[in-house]
Amino acid sequence: MADKAKSAKITDVANLAGVSVATVSRIINGVAKKASPDTVRKVKAAIAELNYQPSGVGRALRRNKSHLIAMVIPDANNAFYAAVATSVESALRQKGYSMILCNSDEDADTQDLYLAEMRSLLVSGVALLGAVPSPELEKMVNSGFPVVFINRKAPKGLTAPFVGIDNYAAGVCVAEQFINQGYTDCAAIHGPLHSPAQQARFQGYVDRLSEEGIQLKPEWVREAKLTIESGYSAASSMLTGGDKHFPRAIFCGNDPIAYGSYRRCQDLGLQIPKDVALFGFDDNPLNQWLAPWLSTIHAPYESFGAAVVSAFERTWGNESGAQEMETILPFSVTQRSSV
Amino acid sequence: MADKAKSAKITDVANLAGVSVATVSRIINGVAKKASPDTVRKVKAAIAELNYQPSGVGRALRRNKSHLIAMVIPDANNAFYAAVATSVESALRQKGYSMILCNSDEDADTQDLYLAEMRSLLVSGVALLGAVPSPELEKMVNSGFPVVFINRKAPKGLTAPFVGIDNYAAGVCVAEQFINQGYTDCAAIHGPLHSPAQQARFQGYVDRLSEEGIQLKPEWVREAKLTIESGYSAASSMLTGGDKHFPRAIFCGNDPIAYGSYRRCQDLGLQIPKDVALFGFDDNPLNQWLAPWLSTIHAPYESFGAAVVSAFERTWGNESGAQEMETILPFSVTQRSSV
DNA sequence: CTGAAAGCGCTTACAG
DNA sequence: CTGAAAGCGCTTACAG
Numbered sequence: 169m170a171d172k173a174k175s176a177k178i179t180d181v182a183n184l185a186g187v188s189v190a191t192v193s194r195i196i197n198g199v200a201k202k203a204s205p206d207t208v209r210k211v212k213a214a215i216a217e218l219n220y221q222p223s224g225v226g227r228a229l230r231r232n233k234s235h236l237i238a239m240v241i242p243d244a245n246n247a248f249y250a251a252v253a254t255s256v257e258s259a260l261r262q263k264g265y266s267m268i269l270c271n272s273d274e275d276a277d278t279q280d281l282y283l284a285e286m287r288s289l290l291v292s293g294v295a296l297l298g299a300v301p302s303p304e305l306e307k308m309v310n311s312g313f314p315v316v317f318i319n320r321k322a323p324k325g326l327t328a329p330f331v332g333i334d335n336y337a338a339g340v341c342v343a344e345q346f347i348n349q350g351y352t353d354c355a356a357i358h359g360p361l362h363s364p365a366q367q368a369r370f371q372g373y374v375d376r377l378s379e380e381g382i383q384l385k386p387e388w389v390r391e392a393k394l395t396i397e398s399g400y401s402a403a404s405s406m407l408t409g410g411d412k413h414f415p416r417a418i419f420c421g422n423d424p425i426a427y428g429s430y431r432r433c434q435d436l437g438l439q440i441p442k443d444v445a446l447f448g449f450d451d452n453p454l455n456q457w458l459a460p461w462l463s464t465i466h467a468p469y470e471s472f473g474a475a476v477v478s479a480f481e482r483t484w485g486n487e488s489g490a491q492e493m494e495t496i497l498p499f500s501v502t503q504r505s506s507v
Numbered sequence: 508m509a510d511k512a513k514s515a516k517i518t519d520v521a522n523l524a525g526v527s528v529a530t531v532s533r534i535i536n537g538v539a540k541k542a543s544p545d546t547v548r549k550v551k552a553a554i555a556e557l558n559y560q561p562s563g564v565g566r567a568l569r570r571n572k573s574h575l576i577a578m579v580i581p582d583a584n585n586a587f588y589a590a591v592a593t594s595v596e597s598a599l600r601q602k603g604y605s606m607i608l609c610n611s612d613e614d615a616d617t618q619d620l621y622l623a624e625m626r627s628l629l630v631s632g633v634a635l636l637g638a639v640p641s642p643e644l645e646k647m648v649n650s651g652f653p654v655v656f657i658n659r660k661a662p663k664g665l666t667a668p669f670v671g672i673d674n675y676a677a678g679v680c681v682a683e684q685f686i687n688q689g690y691t692d693c694a695a696i697h698g699p700l701h702s703p704a705q706q707a708r709f710q711g712y713v714d715r716l717s718e719e720g721i722q723l724k725p726e727w728v729r730e731a732k733l734t735i736e737s738g739y740s741a742a743s744s745m746l747t748g749g750d751k752h753f754p755r756a757i758f759c760g761n762d763p764i765a766y767g768s769y770r771r772c773q774d775l776g777l778q779i780p781k782d783v784a785l786f787g788f789d790d791n792p793l794n795q796w797l798a799p800w801l802s803t804i805h806a807p808y809e810s811f812g813a814a815v816v817s818a819f820e821r822t823w824g825n826e827s828g829a830q831e832m833e834t835i836l837p838f839s840v841t842q843r844s845s846v
Numbered sequence: 847c848t849g850a851a852a853g854c855g856c857t858t859a860c861a862g
Numbered sequence: 863c864t865g866a867a868a869g870c871g872c873t874t875a876c877a878g
Contacts, residue, residue, distance in 0.1 A: 175626075175650075177855060188865045193857055204863060219646075224627035225568045226855030229870045234564075236628075244589040244608075245792065254583055257610055266624050269583075269608035271596055285605050287514075288563035289575075289628070307558075311514075396796045427796050453584065457735045457766050458797040516871060527849045532873055543847060565871030568854045 176218035185214040238286035242274040242298040259473030280304035329479040333499040339372025355388035355415030399428025423448040463507040515557035524553035577625035581613040581637040598812030619643035660703040668818040672838040678711025694727035694754030738767025762787040
């Protein structure tokens with residue numbers, strides 16, 4: 169037997185309990201001026217009997233906000249993003265918020281579509297893991313809407329809270345790994361430079377290398393998308409030139425790029441790290457199982473959640489609109505066999 | 508300069524255009540009785556000027572439904588689930604729906620929390636990829652709420668649309684791979700049997716094997732969670748017994764279990780497939796890059812999206828409540844080196 | 847072709 | 863301690 173399709177509303181509860189909807193509402197929300205124990209009992213009973221669940225939509229419309237937080241990520245297939253999202257989700261849930269995930273696919277229009285959608289749903293905030301510059305995004309942060317940027321800072325010109333590692337320092341760190349091993353034929357396959365994270369990683373790498381007198385040949389610098397496929401083809405074009413002189417150490421803008429590069433090397437019969445060394449970024453949680461050879465910068469994804477929650481709380485507590493607030497999390501170096 | 512924090516509402520548009528809100532609403536929604544071209548022009552201009560975006564909440568409350576679809580998945584870190592979600596998302600978006608993702612974490616309470624949340628948000632439907640039996644789920648499908656099950660059929664007793672492969676046949680197929688190679692020392696590490704998918708895969712495997720006179724020793728059957736870690740420890744307990752007699756061919760309930768088993772074999776110095784053969788399920792899109800050795804059943808995740816959309820459309824078009832409707836997608840065998 | 851009005855399910859001053 | 867009433871932003875018969 170199917171239940172009635174319509175679910176109970178607050179008036180049903182009020183009728184059944186023999187009180188007004190105002191009273192029911194107050195009891196549900198635990199409002200200060202306490203109701204009489206007897207009333208409370210009746211109302212709770214009615215709620216239980218009807219299996220009443222307040223309408224999020226009615227509530228949101230009235231309160232002008234929901235307890236939803238939207239998280240937009242560029243690529244659900246990247247396990248690092250998934251891991252960060254998981255961390256944020258559980259931190260949020262502990263505070264009574266629910267997280268809903270949207271996929272921007274690294275595309276400005278898609279991101280805007282979801283941003284508009286989420287705002288119209290009255291979410292209490294949006295977290296962007298890997299934001300891409302877009303008109304709606306700009307509008308949101310300028311209007312003081314609570315948005316926090318994760319991993320990738322806000323596009324230039326926008327000022328908003330950020331949670332992530334010091335990407336520049338991490339880039340420096342990769343350079344030092346190569347320097348310590350005596351590599352001088354260094355290369356880089358970075359991600360899109362509209363990403364401040366990619367920008368900073370790459371810059372740190374270049375700067376530190378040049379302190380050592382090492383200049384990157386232009387043919388040894390490639391931009392790729394942040395995917396395995398793209399890493400593969402970028403590596404191809406770099407390793408496959410006519411001459412036999414190829415780079416011996418490659419900075420990869422993230423782990424998937426490193427996976428692709430690795431495969432390309434294998435396909436070319438190049439050995440890692442004997443012929444070429446590879447260094448990744450983020451330390452995708454899959455690495456320990458499926459890429460136990462990859463040396464990479466480890467970002468502490470388990471601790472992103474708490475940091476994001478505090479960032480939101482600061483924003484909510486602060487009516488003064490735009491504000492900058494950076495939470496820089498420590499990274500570490502995961503040394504495996506690819507260097 | 509920050510924009511005004513408050514966004515425009517339909518009354519603002521109506522005032523600016525000098526018409527009633529009813530007219531604005533009709534124009535936005537393209538209602539039949541067409542407005543005069545002049546009115547339309549004025550309204551569109553006002554909308555553009557104010558950058559008006561209808562409130563999803565106001566609209567949902569009034570219409571008693573939104574254009575949101577919720578998708579719940581058990582584990583965002585499983586790339587197969589992510590790939591299916593991506594496919595569903597883009598199919599949905601083409602129909603004008605937005606998908607929001609929730610993570611049940613393979614846990615009934617968490618699933619219920621999100622289910623209730625989503626229903627209270629007035630989503631137009633919920634798709635569950637890997638549903639776990641739970642009270643709220645039961646309530647939803649019994650009340651005729653549009654839910655479609657992906658990959659894992661509805662828990663027993665519930666009747667609802669399903670999109671996925673024929674898991675039993677796939678299990679049979681794995682058995683045949685082993686049989687053809689002459690394996691007789693066969694084992695299985697399946698996932699939780701509350702999952703009809705795991706149940707069917709395992710059953711197909713067992714049945715086909717026993718047709719061949721091959722019985723699975725009880726010690727060679729293990730239940731694991733659908734994760735790499737769990738696969739690793741299940742394999743441990745199976746391969747690590749005192750005697751030297753271990754299985755030569757292991758059915759793994761999904762790819763992550765196979766990854767874990769593979770690693771365990773490596774750690775034990777066992778060669779794949781010389782010492783033990785492994786067969787996975789789903790064909791995680793990462794396989795070709797990071798596990799190019801894994802033979803597995805390929806589920807056509809790219810085509811799940813369209814099938815899910817039609818399943819919803821059938822449900823919406825049909826007021827008669829509960830209905831069963833299966834869309835069985837073809838699977839194939841991906842032969843790599845682990846068998 | 848267009849507007850006034852009711853109502854979707856809630857919350858919250860305001861009275862009492 | 864509790865209720866009547868207004869209103870959140872929309873849509874949709876109902877009149878005209």
